[in-house]
Amino acid sequence: MTLSQILRRGRTARSTARSAEKETLTAAGRAGFIARGVVYVLIGMLSIRIAVGSGGQADRQGALHEIAVQPFGKTMLWALVVGFAAMALWRGSRAVLTRGRQHKAGSRVVDGGRAIFYAAVCWGTAKYAAGDGQSNGNAQSQDWTASALKLPYGQELVGAGGCILIGIGTVLAVKAAMRRFLRDLDTGAMSRRTKQVVTALGVGGGVARGMVFAAAGIFILVAAIRFDPQEAKGMDATLRSFTQTPAGPWLLVAVAIGLILFGVFSFASARWRRL
Structure with a gap:
């Protein structure tokens, strides 16, 4: 075998490996968006x-409970664990492997933070699926704030954390309204027609998601100002707080519909996102 043949085979092997790696990470990203969509639809x-007075817990724990009580619920929970692990893997790979002007240092930092977030979500979902970690999300938020x-x-x-969360929520809502996700x-x-529908899903869903993040940040900021961890709220209590506005339960219904739209938009992202 000549040197040129050896080099050619080496290049072919590297190209095949890169292609396999890209396909694996693409599949991971799509699985992650599906898992995210399922949870947001259920929370909505x-x-x-x-809002209509039927009770329930409107956060990730509540969504996992709804899945657990279904036929093959355990299997579906572990499928979500895989999905969130895949999302953490995909985000982490973007933070570490992606280079170039289209993915600057700031974007890599954001992807790294999201990878850590989804790794934590994956761990919490795995604990729930294994029969552990079923504490109330509102109590967790207050415990973390107290600590x-x-x-x-x-x-x-704590005040800085609240401001950061308010900022994240505001950025999410503004980017959605500006259709940056396209x-x-x-x-x-x-x-x-499909583009019009997906755009509507992204705008409505993204604005609602941003509102929830910003509202949760406001409660954390109030907890810091008053030095009272009981003022902090998890997603469930944050959503319930919308019913205490002048719009009453109708504002919660609007936000809930928005969260469902964001869940469906996540499914669309699994199909059309450039990964």
């Missing part, structure tokens, strides 16, 4: 139940 449905307030400069740290989608593969 649970929020509507609360943080005891730290040196804890009041400032940059990440293969809109050329969509029909005109």
Whole structure:
């Protein structure tokens, strides 16, 4: 075998490996978006139940409970674990492997943070599927806030955390309203009607999601200002707080519909996202 043949085979092997790696990460990203969509659709449905007085817990724990009580619920829970692990893998790979002007250092930091977030979600879902970790999300938020307030400069740290969450929610809502998400989608593969529907899902869903994040951040900021961890709220209590506005339960219904739209948009992202 000549040297040129050896080099050619080496290049072919590397190309095959890169192709296999890309396909694996693409599949991981799509699985992650599906898992995210399932949870948001369920949270939205649970929020509507609360708005009409039917009870329930409108957060990730409540969504997991709804899945667990279904036929083959355990199997579906473990499928979500795989999906969230896949999302963490995909986000982590974007943070570490992606280079170039289209993916600057700031974007890699954001992807790294999202990878850590989805790894935590994966761990929490796995604990739930294994029969552990079924504590109330609102109580967890208050416990974390109480622990943080005891730290040196804890009041400032909690306040900063609340401001960051408010900022994240605001950015999510503004980007959704500006339709920035379309940059990440293969809109050329969509029909005109499909693009209109996906755009509506992304705008409505993204704005509602941003509102929830920002509202949760406001409660954390209030907890810091008042030095009272009981003021902090998880997603369930944050959503319930919308019923205490002048719009009453109708605002919660609107936000709930938005969260369902975001869940469906996640399914669309699994199909058309450029991964």
